[in-house]
Amino acid sequence: AKEAGGSAYRFFESEMDLRLQERRRLERDLRHAVNNDQLELHYQPLVDCAHLTVTGCEALLRWHHPERGPISPCTFIPLAEECGLIMQLGEWVLRTACRETASWPDDKIVAVNLSPIQFRQSDLADQILGILAETGLAPHRLELEITEGVLIEDTERVLATLKALKAHGIRISLDDFGTGYSSLSYLHRFPFDKIKIDRSFIWAMEENSDSMSIVRAVIALGRSLRITVTAEGVETPTQLAWLQAEDCDQAQGYLLGKPMSRADIATLWANAQGR
Ligand code: C2E
Numbered sequence: 001a002k003e004a005g006g007s008a009y010r011f012f013e014s015e016m017d018l019r020l021q022e023r024r025r026l027e028r029d030l031r032h033a034v035n036n037d038q039l040e041l042h043y044q045p046l047v048d049c050a051h052l053t054v055t056g057c058e059a060l061l062r063w064h065h066p067e068r069g070p071i072s073p074c075t076f077i078p079l080a081e082e083c084g085l086i087m088q089l090g091e092w093v094l095r096t097a098c099r100e101t102a103s104w105p106d107d108k109i110v111a112v113n114l115s116p117i118q119f120r121q122s123d124l125a126d127q128i129l130g131i132l133a134e135t136g137l138a139p140h141r142l143e144l145e146i147t148e149g150v151l152i153e154d155t156e157r158v159l160a161t162l163k164a165l166k167a168h169g170i171r172i173s174l175d176d177f178g179t180g181y182s183s184l185s186y187l188h189r190f191p192f193d194k195i196k197i198d199r200s201f202i203w204a205m206e207e208n209s210d211s212m213s214i215v216r217a218v219i220a221l222g223r224s225l226r227i228t229v230t231a232e233g234v235e236t237p238t239q240l241a242w243l244q245a246e247d248c249d250q251a252q253g254y255l256l257g258k259p260m261s262r263a264d265i266a267t268l269w270a271n272a273q274g275r
């Protein structure tokens with residue numbers, strides 16, 4: 001019995017080693033990818049519910065690993081956050097998104113995801129304003145998506161950064177609303193221009209009347225606070241019709257457009273022009 005326990009332990013130990021090695025390897029490859037331009041942004045349409053027009057897109061990071069193929073941001077973003085690489089990665093995303101968007105029609109905006117960790121840089125606002133100046137993208141065309149995770153960072157610093165950015169006309173959006181630490185007091189303390197209702201609520205709406213009530217309540221809340229409300233993960237015509245009936249401002253999801261390459265987005269704009 002003693003021996004069996006021992007080998008189970010050794011097995012466990014080598015499993016741990018493997019996982020650690022695996023992480024280190026992925027970390028090293030990601031660092032290489034950032035430095036060698038092996039990353040790409042895809043863009044997913046943000047659609048006005050009432051008119052079904054595309055108001056802009058959310059930039060979503062894509063990594064095609066040379067041997068392993070595509071790796072999900074849900075895997076590598078947390079890794080980048082843990083090893084500190086997120087600062088460099090986040091800056092690359094901002095610069096690339098602003099540069100690529102600058103050549104879009106000038107009524108189209110871009111939404112960029114920011115990791116809570118990026119707010120630990122005291123010069124984040126200056127970095128973003130510098131990138132706008134450098135790329136020539138007008139500040140009102142940039143929207144920053146932050147998650148509720150940012151609320152456990154240094155609140156005063158986060159608030160100062162957001163206020164500085166807003167003073168220049170950049171919009172701030174609260175992502176994945178309803179999944180984290182959301183508290184109504186944050187909506188009041190933080191200068192959000194938009195709330196994105198997490199897709200889990202949209203998916204549950206059809207079977208679960210509680211989810212429907214929650215979505216309806218968030219739409220009403222947004223209206224009374226004059227904050228734009230976006231529904232994420234819209235996949236079915238039924239979901240869209242319901243959101244339209246409830247006067248939800250915007251929708252995003254596979255039904256309205258999947259994340260697309262920069263070239264496909266350019267084609268989308270070219271086709272829309274003729275309408
Ligand atoms: P998110 O910010 O909530 O982004 C929306 C995610 O939902 C994207 O996944 C998008 O492809 C997916 N999605 C959109 N509509 C639908 C739909 O109708 N059905 C389904 N099943 N999925 C839909 P993606 O691109 O895999 O990104 C996952 C997460 O990774 C993002 O969630 C975001 O948290 C993070 N992420 C992606 N790019 C970046 C980035 O540049 N910076 C940071 N910090 N995080 C990023």
Ligand code: CA
Nearest residue numbers: 058113145175
């Ligand atoms: Ca987002």
Ligand code: CA
Nearest residue numbers: 175176196232
């Ligand atoms: Ca989201």
Ligand code: CA
Nearest residue numbers: 147175176198
């Ligand atoms: Ca998310």
